[in-house]
Amino acid sequence: MEDRNDYYTTKEVAALLNKAVPTIYKYVREGKLTPLPDHKWRMQSTRLFPKDQVEELKEKQGKKFGLTTSEAADYLGITRSTLFRFIKEEKIPSVKGTLRGREVSYINEEDLQRYVKENFDYLEQERIKKRTFYDKKQNIAFYQRFSSPEIEEARLIWDEKGEWQFLLLPSRKVVSYNEGIYKYDLCPYYSLTYGKNLTSPGFAKVTLPLNHPLTMQFIDLVYQQCDLSNVYIDLNEAFPHEMSEMSLLLKNTIFDNTNETISQYVKMHLVEGSIQINSESMRIESDEVIFTLHMSKMLKDQIKRSAEEQRISMQEIANQILMEHFDLLKRREN
Structure with missing residues (x-):
C-alpha cells in the first residue's frame, strides 16, 4: 500500500x-x-x-487563462453586460477557468485586439454610451468645479484606483474626496443635469490640453449649459498624472455668455465639426446631417443584413454605398 x-x-x-x-x-x-x-x-x-x-x-x-470579463470590458471600454452579449453571440471567444475556487470566463487579449481592429466604429459608440467620466450615482463628473469659503477653486479628478479626489488650485494639492467634502467644506460650483438625448446625428470633437485654465473654463460651460446625455469625454490615459489631453464629443450646442478668448481657444482645438462665433455666443455643430431616403423593403432588408454581417450600423452601410458611388463618378471624370 x-x-x-x-x-x-x-x-x-x-x-x-x-x-x-x-x-x-x-x-x-x-x-x-x-x-x-x-x-x-x-x-x-x-x-x-x-x-x-x-x-x-x-x-x-x-492559473489565469486570459483577461477576466471585468478586465476585458475595461479593455474595450464597454459595460460587462455588453461584453457578455458579445460572448453569447460568439463575437468574442472565451474559455472557462477557475478563479478563487469558482468558475469564470477568460478572454484572450489577442482576441480582444482583433475585435477592436474589426469593430472600431461600433466600439466607439458603445464607449460613448458608457460615459466613464460621469458618476451618475453621486452626480459628479471629471474636472467639475467645486469651491468653499476657504478654497476658491477645486477640480474633481481620480487616483490610480479610480477613487475620486480633489485637485486644489492654485496650490495643486491633491486631497481625497471625503477630505475635500468634510475638511475643506467643498461644494459644487454648479449642478449637473443628465437630461435627454438629442436626435441630431453625430458629434463635434474638441481635443484640449489638460491643466490649462481655458480648458477648465470651457468644461464649466459644458457642464452648466449641456445635458450630459449629449456629452462624452474621452480621457486618453487612466490616471490624471499621466494624461496630457482630453477629447470632448458634443451634440449640436449653442453656448451663451462666452467671451472671445474662450471661443477662439475652442475653435483652435476643434478636430471635427464646425463652429460659429459671435459677440456673446458660440455654436458648435457636427458635420453629420439627417438625410431621409425612401426605399423598398427588399433594399432595406439587404442593407440591414449587410450591416449585421459587418457589425456596423445601417447608417454606415448607406454612407459606404454613397461614398463608393461618388468615388466611381470621380474616377470616370478623371
Missing part, C-alpha cells in the same frame, strides 16, 4: 480544490483525475488519488 503522504481521499481532494464531492466524480469521468489503480474497486467516496496529480490540477485551476 502507498504511503499515506502520497495520496488524498475523495473528500480531501474536494476540499483542496474547493469543489463538491460530486464534482470530483465528474472530474474522474472526464479524465481530469484518475484514482490509484489498486483502489478503483473502492466506493467512490473512499477512492484515493495521487497527491502530485491533484496538486497539478489545482495549479492549473488557479
Whole structure:
C-alpha cells in the first residue's frame, strides 16, 4: 500500500480544490483525475488519488487563462453586460477557468485586439454610451468645479484606483474626496443635469490640453449649459498624472455668455465639426446631417443584413454605398 503522504481521499481532494464531492466524480469521468489503480474497486467516496496529480490540477485551476470579463470590458471600454452579449453571440471567444475556487470566463487579449481592429466604429459608440467620466450615482463628473469659503477653486479628478479626489488650485494639492467634502467644506460650483438625448446625428470633437485654465473654463460651460446625455469625454490615459489631453464629443450646442478668448481657444482645438462665433455666443455643430431616403423593403432588408454581417450600423452601410458611388463618378471624370 502507498504511503499515506502520497495520496488524498475523495473528500480531501474536494476540499483542496474547493469543489463538491460530486464534482470530483465528474472530474474522474472526464479524465481530469484518475484514482490509484489498486483502489478503483473502492466506493467512490473512499477512492484515493495521487497527491502530485491533484496538486497539478489545482495549479492549473488557479492559473489565469486570459483577461477576466471585468478586465476585458475595461479593455474595450464597454459595460460587462455588453461584453457578455458579445460572448453569447460568439463575437468574442472565451474559455472557462477557475478563479478563487469558482468558475469564470477568460478572454484572450489577442482576441480582444482583433475585435477592436474589426469593430472600431461600433466600439466607439458603445464607449460613448458608457460615459466613464460621469458618476451618475453621486452626480459628479471629471474636472467639475467645486469651491468653499476657504478654497476658491477645486477640480474633481481620480487616483490610480479610480477613487475620486480633489485637485486644489492654485496650490495643486491633491486631497481625497471625503477630505475635500468634510475638511475643506467643498461644494459644487454648479449642478449637473443628465437630461435627454438629442436626435441630431453625430458629434463635434474638441481635443484640449489638460491643466490649462481655458480648458477648465470651457468644461464649466459644458457642464452648466449641456445635458450630459449629449456629452462624452474621452480621457486618453487612466490616471490624471499621466494624461496630457482630453477629447470632448458634443451634440449640436449653442453656448451663451462666452467671451472671445474662450471661443477662439475652442475653435483652435476643434478636430471635427464646425463652429460659429459671435459677440456673446458660440455654436458648435457636427458635420453629420439627417438625410431621409425612401426605399423598398427588399433594399432595406439587404442593407440591414449587410450591416449585421459587418457589425456596423445601417447608417454606415448607406454612407459606404454613397461614398463608393461618388468615388466611381470621380474616377470616370478623371
